[in-house]
Amino acid sequence: MKTLKIAIQKSGRLNEKSVELLKNCGLSFENYKSSLISPVSNFPLEILFLRDDDIPEYVQDGIADLGIVGENVICETEVEVAYLQRLGFGKCTLKLAIPNKGDIQALADLNGKAIATSYPVILGKFLKDNNVEAEIRTISGSVEISPGLGLADAICDIVSTGGTLKSNGLKPFGDVLSSEAVLIGRKGEEEDPLIQELIQRIQSVLRAKETKYVVLNAERKNVDEIKTLLPGIKSPTVVPLAEEGWVAIHTVIPEKDFWSRINQLKAAGAQGIVVMPIEKIIL
Structure with a gap:
């Protein structure tokens, strides 16, 4: 089976966040602080630890299939690479x-x-x-x-x-x-199945960071109004409670939307609101 290579910073402001992202994608690797190459044990991937200035050219020249690097470095080196995913850190x-x-x-x-x-x-x-x-x-x-x-x-x-x-x-x-950190790839190889699988993992982690799992209690008569205030991935889940006429409403919403609507939810009859972090969201 083909093994992908992804290049990330050996040291610098993007190193820790890049390692954290890959580990949150379920990738298992060790000794990344003492080695220039670290194999992933549970996915066909090797991680190359390089100077950030070298990453775009390694990807352009096909030495690495993917790279995580700041947009400023890409623009300065004037390489031809494909932007695959903005990563939201290193801004x-x-x-x-x-x-x-x-x-x-x-x-x-x-x-x-x-x-x-x-x-x-x-x-x-x-x-x-x-x-x-x-x-x-x-x-x-x-x-x-x-x-x-x-x-x-x-x-x-x-x-x-x-x-x-x-x-x-x-x-x-x-x-x-x-500028922010971006995932880049070699032009023309964006549709490679392994690359697409890794992108899907990364996207699921990024979605989870921006959203929260919300559970709240409400009287059944208030459900319709509360649902209009909860823009979830699809629609909220409504579960009857032991107490007659009451339900629990479960949904996933962007954190920024929740905090702007919490007073509206309470005014609509929401009680016992619980907000929980999400590890991954796969669409």
Whole structure:
């Protein structure tokens, strides 16, 4: 039987979440912290642990069938790969940032300035699209210290919380690219049965993270009104209780919908509301 290969970060901000996702898909593997390759014992899959910059090219060239990597890396390396599934973690923004004290007020003020970045390809496209002519200075690390050292007038870097910018006397100036972790594959091989099975597992885990299993009690006369407030996967399950005229209503709903409707449910007669996490949802 064919064995798939999936490449994920060896270390970095996406490593732990990628490992967690694969384990939640029911995949069993060990020693991933001490090895570059880890076989999965209960699915035809090998996990490759690589530098994030290498993952897109490994997938493009067919060395790996799949990869988990940030969109920013894909855009910077300009590879040809298929986007198979957005994963909802590793969200960040590639931003322009400028010194708190300076004369830059608008994008046009960057003309003739020097901008330090680890993402020259993405930044170059952004500047071209906005008709800005600035010098791009490529720096592999610690981009945020460049203005303080006189190496650049502004920076373009990944920002998650903004704490690093603030500690270096910088402030966000503009968004260049929004990014999150994505599952990628080699173009033309998206319909491979094993790949589709793994995608199905991943999707079931992602759905479960966004939804809750809800059980509540209500008088039978209030069921119709309560059902209109519970947009489940299909329709709620209604089970009679031992007490005459009362039922238990079971459903699965998006967590964001539940919290916006809880007062409406209580007003409609819902009682004893229990909210539980879900491990997987398979459609």
